[in-house]
Amino acid sequence: xxxxxxxxxxxxxxxxxxxxxxxxxxxxxxxxxxxxxxxxxxxxxxxxxxxxxxxxxxxxxxxxxxxxxxxxxxxxxxxxxxxxxxxxxxxxxxxxxxxxxxxxxxxxxxxxxxxxxxxxxxxxxxxxxxxxxxxxxxxxxxxxxxxxxxxxxxxxxxxxxxxxxxxxxxxxxxxxxxxxxxxxxxxxxx
Numbered sequence: 599x600x601x602x603x604x605x606x607x608x609x610x611x612x613x614x615x616x617x618x619x620x621x622x623x624x625x626x627x628x629x630x631x632x633x634x635x636x637x638x639x640x641x642x643x644x645x646x647x648x649x650x651x652x653x654x655x656x657x658x659x660x661x662x663x664x665x666x667x668x669x670x671x672x673x674x675x676x677x678x679x680x681x682x683x684x685x686x687x688x689x690x691x692x693x694x695x696x697x698x699x700x701x702x703x704x705x706x707x708x709x710x711x712x713x714x715x716x717x718x719x720x721x722x723x724x725x726x727x728x729x730x731x732x733x734x735x736x737x738x739x740x741x742x743x744x745x746x747x748x749x750x751x752x753x754x755x756x757x758x759x760x761x762x763x764x765x766x767x768x769x770x771x772x773x774x775x776x777x778x779x780x781x782x783x784x785x786x787x788x
Contacts, residue, residue, distance in 0.1 A: 601666075604696035606640055607723035609661060614725045616657040619645040621713040622722065623704055623730045623738065628750065630722055631732045632757050635750050639697035643730075645710045646702060651680035654700075658691070666690040666697060706741025707734060732758045 606626065613620060622630070624641030644654050655678045664673020673692035676682075683689075689700040703709050716731040730738075736754050739747035755761040 601638055601692065601697045602694060604638060604640070606696070607725070608695040609640055609693060609698055610723055610725040610727060612657045612661040613642070613654075614727075616653045616660065618654045618657050619647070619650045619710070619714075619728075620654075621710060621717045621728045621730050622720075623701065623713065623735065624699070625750070627730045628732075628735050628754055630720060630729055631735070631754075633750065633753055635753065639699055641699045641701055641704075643701050643704055643707075643710050643713055645714075646684065648680055648684065651683045655680050655683060661693045661695065661698075663691040663693045663698060666692040704738045705743075706738045736760075 620642040622640070623643050624639075625633075625635060625637030626640045628635065629637060644650060658678040662672070663678065664670070665676050667674045671692075672694070683700075686700065687702055691698045691700065704713075707713055713730050713734055714728055716734055717728040718731065719726050720729040721727075722729070732754065736751065736758060739751055739754065752761065
């Protein structure tokens with residue numbers, strides 16, 4: 599079963615309408631920092647305060663979220679009450695607007711309170727969100743250790759200024775050495 603096309607706006611709008619406190623993380627957050635790697639879903643880390651979980655539960659109902667199961671295109675219905683959400687570590691959800699993951703404790707970070715300290719407000723698809731910092735996204739992807747995260751890390755490190763920018767072909771190609779240059783090796787007789 600293929601996922602519905604990702605339409606982030608309606609998902610973020612539902613979270614905003616219900617005043618959910620969260621930090622946008624993962625591949626979609628990385629794209630907001632300039633990464634070019636495509637992503638198939640939106641990932642957030644919500645505050646686990648019980649009142650916030652109640653607002654999140656209302657937003658999930660509003661957006662028609664169900665647990666992502668390949669055999670059920672619309673997702674599997676589940677108890678999305680604040681009490682049920684309180685014990686969760688992660689939920690992979692499907693909405694009519696695309697796949698949506700709740701990660702209460704992302705790898706390498708200590709949840710919402712850790713992420714929100716360095717998150718910045720950003721307008722994403724017409725909604726102001728708390729966007730995870732690029733160093734926090736990198737830290738989480740490093741800790742997750744998944745192959746897809748490893749493939750994303752070089753670009754993210756470049757964007758964060760941790761690696762030099764990609765060189766042009768001319769810069770990457772070494773110049774020929776002069777004949778008398780000692781680094782050229784022993785001189786050949788003619």
